[in-house]
Amino acid sequence: MDFFIGHYNYWIVIILMMVGLYTVISRGNLIKKIIGLNIFQVSVFFLYISLGAVEGGAAPIIAEGVKVYSNPLPHVLILTAIVVGVATTALALALVVRIKESYGTIEEDEIHNLDHSL
Amino acid sequence: MIDVLIDITLLAFLAITSIAILRMTNLFATVMLYGIFSLLSAGLFVVMDAPDVAFTEAAVGAGISTVLMLATLALVKRPQRPFYEEAPRTHRAWLPLVVVVVTGSALIYGTWDIPGFGAADAPAQTHVARYYIDNAMPETGVPNVVTAVLASYRGFDTLGEVTVIFTAAVAVLLLIGGRRSVKADKSKTQEKQDEA
Amino acid sequence: MRPNLILHVVAKFVIPLIILFALYVQFHGDFGPGGGFQAGVIFSAAFILYSLVFGLDRAEKIIPARWLRILAALGVVIYAGVGIESMILGGNYLDYSLLGSNQIAGQHLGILLVELGVGITVAAAMLILFFTFAGRGRS
Numbered sequence: 001m002d003f004f005i006g007h008y009n010y011w012i013v014i015i016l017m018m019v020g021l022y023t024v025i026s027r028g029n030l031i032k033k034i035i036g037l038n039i040f041q042v043s044v045f046f047l048y049i050s051l052g053a054v055e056g057g058a059a060p061i062i063a064e065g066v067k068v069y070s071n072p073l074p075h076v077l078i079l080t081a082i083v084v085g086v087a088t089t090a091l092a093l094a095l096v097v098r099i100k101e102s103y104g105t106i107e108e109d110e111i112h113n114l115d116h117s118l
Numbered sequence: 119m120i121d122v123l124i125d126i127t128l129l130a131f132l133a134i135t136s137i138a139i140l141r142m143t144n145l146f147a148t149v150m151l152y153g154i155f156s157l158l159s160a161g162l163f164v165v166m167d168a169p170d171v172a173f174t175e176a177a178v179g180a181g182i183s184t185v186l187m188l189a190t191l192a193l194v195k196r197p198q199r200p201f202y203e204e205a206p207r208t209h210r211a212w213l214p215l216v217v218v219v220v221t222g223s224a225l226i227y228g229t230w231d232i233p234g235f236g237a238a239d240a241p242a243q244t245h246v247a248r249y250y251i252d253n254a255m256p257e258t259g260v261p262n263v264v265t266a267v268l269a270s271y272r273g274f275d276t277l278g279e280v281t282v283i284f285t286a287a288v289a290v291l292l293l294i295g296g297r298r299s300v301k302a303d304k305s306k307t308q309e310k311q312d313e314a
Numbered sequence: 315m316r317p318n319l320i321l322h323v324v325a326k327f328v329i330p331l332i333i334l335f336a337l338y339v340q341f342h343g344d345f346g347p348g349g350g351f352q353a354g355v356i357f358s359a360a361f362i363l364y365s366l367v368f369g370l371d372r373a374e375k376i377i378p379a380r381w382l383r384i385l386a387a388l389g390v391v392i393y394a395g396v397g398i399e400s401m402i403l404g405g406n407y408l409d410y411s412l413l414g415s416n417q418i419a420g421q422h423l424g425i426l427l428v429e430l431g432v433g434i435t436v437a438a439a440m441l442i443l444f445f446t447f448a449g450r451g452r453s
Contacts, residue, residue, distance in 0.1 A: 005126075006234025008129065009129065010226075010232060014226055015136075016133060019139075021218055021221070023139070023140050027140075028207065029205065031191065032148065039152075045171070045175075046159070052166075053167060059167045059169050060167075060262070062261040069263070071242060071243055072250050073250065074242075075168045075264045076264055078168075079170050083279070086182055087282065087283045088282075088286055090286060096190060097194060097294050098293055
């Protein structure tokens with residue numbers, strides 16, 4: 001039981017990661033691919049935050065009478081990664097908008113056909 | 119104990135939501151589910167004692183990125199009904215499934231060696247984290263260790279991140295900020311029809 | 315846009331509170347959870363809510379796009395400027411200890427300024443992203 005509780009987080013992280021990866025590989029719609037990438041990204045955030053958690057620890061804000069804190073370093077890394085993630089997602093969405101404007105579709109197969117049917 | 123229960127429940131919800139996102143073909147519903155996914159993750163970050171991260175995820179994931187995706191959907195929707203439907207898939211994707219299952223099993227096999235969730239003697243907790251928690255207050259006078267590490271100890275890193283955000287904004291402006299050229303409006307499909 | 319009374323009233327009530335909360339998160343980030351990244355995002359969320367309820371044109375009248383571009387660059391300049399200032403005072407790049415009379419005061423001032431720069435850039439960048447995507451559909 002202890003082993004299950006101790007590793008449950010990591011298993012769910014791996015499931016999320018694989019669902020994200022599968023979405024990116026198997027779906028042809030570009031928006032769907034970006035959402036898949038985002039799921040993958042969130043799973044990495046969870047991996048970091050899970051590694052930083054400490055049993056019985058408090059949030060890393062120094063206070064009187066608190067002895068155990070969770071690890072602040074993953075929080076810093078992930079905090080910035082989330083904001084950078086949305087900025088890069090916006091960049092990807094902008095590229096999708098441009099693709100839609102010049103090809104008229106956001107389905108990968110149709111774009112491929114348009115490119116090779118001339 | 120209650121923490122562990124909330125943790126297990128929310129993580130299960132997350133996994134279910136992600137699979138629902140994968141199976142849903144309506145893009146509008148997918149984006150909405152992604153907003154729910156982000157809100158669930160924000161709740162989980164609070165349970166894992168990371169209020170700063172939860173703050174950011176709630177504002178960014180459930181707020182900004184959902185709005186941006188909806189704005190994009192409005193731009194890329196189909197000209198007639200169904201507006202937001204994915205194209206039906208032409209084949210079953212067996213190879214990706216095999217790749218994903220094999221990779222996933224390898225990763226799960228790897229978790230056997232990771233120290234359990236919340237172990238205080240894990241290598242991640244014993245080196246630089248100890249230093250930050252012990253010295254952040256006397257060295258910077260800032261009780262929030264996350265802020266101290268973010269702005270002071272890892273100042274270079276944050277400068278880089280801010281530059282990345284700035285660059286992304288500039289790149290988006292360059293890509294779709296200007297006026298739409300007349301030629302771009304005419305899609306390749308129409309050009310093909312014209313040629314025919 | 316079709317005016318919706320409930321949305322308008324609720325938005326007028328909520329938006330000042332969101333902006334107040336963003337400022338609190340920005341300047342209280344040293345002591346509680348918060349900081350420049352969160353504050354910038356919350357701040358931009360207030361304006362995005364405004365433009366969703368009252369329309370893009372009215373929102374762009376409040377913050378013109380030109381200003382947003384200048385603000386986005388200004389945040390990075392403040393951040394990098396703090397580093398250069400600490401170099402001029404004789405320390406290393408981004409070593410805040412020399413900015414104040416003693417190490418604690420200097421670090422505190424440096425962190426406050428740097429977070430301010432982060433907040434300005436993030437808020438402006440998020441608003442640029444939103445206005446660009448929303449404006450593309452209008453033309």
